[in-house]
Amino acid sequence: GENVEQHPSTLSVQEGDSAVIKCTYSDSASNYFPWYKQELGKGPQLIIDIRSNVGEKKDQRIAVTLNKTAKHFSLHITETQPEDSAVYFCAASNAGGTSYGKLTFGQGTILTVHP
Amino acid sequence: DGGITQSPKYLFRKEGQNVTLSCEQNLNHDAMYWYRQDPGQGLRLIYYSQIVNDFQKGDIAEGYSVSREKKESFPLTVTSAQKNPTAFYLCASQYETGPYEQYFGPGTRLTVT
Numbered sequence: 001g002e003n004v005e006q007h008p009s010t011l012s013v014q015e016g017d018s019a020v021i022k023c024t025y026s027d028s029a030s031n032y033f034p035w036y037k038q039e040l041g042k043g044p045q046l047i048i049d050i051r052s053n054v055g056e057k058k059d060q061r062i063a064v065t066l067n068k069t070a071k072h073f074s075l076h077i078t079e080t081q082p083e084d085s086a087v088y089f090c091a092a093s094n095a096g097g098t099s100y101g102k103l104t105f106g107q108g109t110i111l112t113v114h115p
Numbered sequence: 116d117g118g119i120t121q122s123p124k125y126l127f128r129k130e131g132q133n134v135t136l137s138c139e140q141n142l143n144h145d146a147m148y149w150y151r152q153d154p155g156q157g158l159r160l161i162y163y164s165q166i167v168n169d170f171q172k173g174d175i176a177e178g179y180s181v182s183r184e185k186k187e188s189f190p191l192t193v194t195s196a197q198k199n200p201t202a203f204y205l206c207a208s209q210y211e212t213g214p215y216e217q218y219f220g221p222g223t224r225l226t227v228t
Contacts, residue, residue, distance in 0.1 A: 042221055
């Protein structure tokens, strides 16, 4: 089955700096890669996703890049703000395949943005 | 949290008791999922259902049971056979044929003593 590794497990930055979180996946059939933000005591919230037919996607201060050859994808947050502090999860799935919709998650990254 | 509700937010049970967690969605999504989250770990899939009256085991189904009698509802029962039931439980849903976004409920924190 799919295996997703996420690094780093914790990330501390100063307000205004950039933050990068990286994930690698094992199943070359995976074609959908979402990123979730989870605040304390709440459910994860989808913040951005990318499909395997594109290499990069951007939404304001957030961007995701995908390297299918190397089987890794990354989340980039620019101009970080204290409200960006949360746990971030990456995930992968073979959307449309036999295990449709089943997401395999990384272990999570605790991001702390210091004012 | 969109149109997915989970109740209750906090649940306390004594060891040896079965307990049922509620998950309801009004998004007209076909597929529904249950995940377990433990501190310092990612989300692990317990059960999922792509259609009414059908469901599949996930990676950690032992000690859990589900039903899917209605499209909107996917309750999870944590049985006394689950050795370490204390955890944060998350329900999610999505369309079966796309778009592929999976949306989560607010979660239920279960504590068993």
